[in-house]
Amino acid sequence: MDCTVDGVLAALRAVTDTVVAHRDELVGLDRAIGDGDHGENLTRGFTSVLAKFADADQPGTPGQVFKLVATTLISTVGGAAGPLFGTAFLRAATAVGEASSLDGELVAAALRAAVDGVVARGKAAEGDKTLVDALAPAARAAETAATEPNATPAAVLAAAAQAAEDGAEATVPLVARKGRASYLGERSAGHLDPGARSTALILRALATSASTAAQGPAGAR
Template sequence: LTLDTTWTVRWIRRSAEVLAASRAALNTLDRDIGDGDHGENMDRGFQAILPKLENLAIETTPGTVLKLVATTLISTVGGAAGPLYGTAFLKAAGAVGTAQSLDAAALVALVTAARDGIVLRGKAEEGDKTMIDAWTPAVNAAAAAQAAGSGVGALLLAAADAAASGAQATEPLVARKGRASYLGERAIGHRDPGSQSTSLLLRAAADVVLATP
């Protein structure tokens, strides 16, 4: 099995659905240790993508879709998440190039490039209590799955699971990047909202493969 443009579009639609449903929950996470808008920001961005996914040209590739997501996020999300996720999708688009469909290696390249793009813009390291704490475990899990010969479904599931654990693991941390860093010790005990949205995005990616007959 490889993943084609249809899968990519489904992934993004499913993400929009999940982010809309999680809007309030992400706002609440962000209200505790940030400024309360992360759910709002992500929802605004992904809703803005939906109409653009109608009537895509026939020659659309997964990379084109990812690039469309990138530019839309950059121009509609704002805040920290806009440029960071925007860069992630832009770099991911670059990584998959013009491929018509993505195999396990391409998926590893995709998530790795996404993560590297975020680091390039945001300069966060693992343990800084940011979305990187979800991305990096996901990248590692994806790479391990590929090395172990897993298919794309299992690979994405492993990545999603790793991102979820990574998001949860931000809870005991003091933040060194983003707004939560202003709180010092008071950020302890709260999950980083960006790591949570990353986990939701990667879960959506796995879900649409598994739901595909």
């Protein structure tokens, strides 16, 4: 089942719930190798996103949703995460264009565009211990999953989430070369990167939401 604008909005609510639920964990990860605000930054951002949607007219397409998410994150998050997550959603918006619903291939294309945007902005390569270490493998896994016949958004996102989780986990031994954690030098090794963790959490929330939607309204199975 393709993902309509309602599905995208439901997924955003799921993302916000996840971010809020993991706020303290993300703060803790960022305290260890950064400045302790990542969970607060994303909570402020996604809470503002939901508020924006409550106020604004209902957007007509997934692309319009992504664009409003992008501008809201950019104007409320600040820090490194604001422009980076904002850019990711902005590029995703461009990638999906005017499509009224997203199939598996469009979801993979959106993720690819997101990674490319983040890398263009932040200049981090894989292995630098940033959210790119979660997002880049996620996009690759999504592209592979999307080549399957009739790949659903849920299936593509599930593959992406799994890859992001693995990628995030793999940041633990790395020495940071970008972002605030890089100031720690060798002492940054042994810690999970907060941005990689939040990226994995967000993708998992999207995947879960998509698969719930695919199964139809609760109780209707």
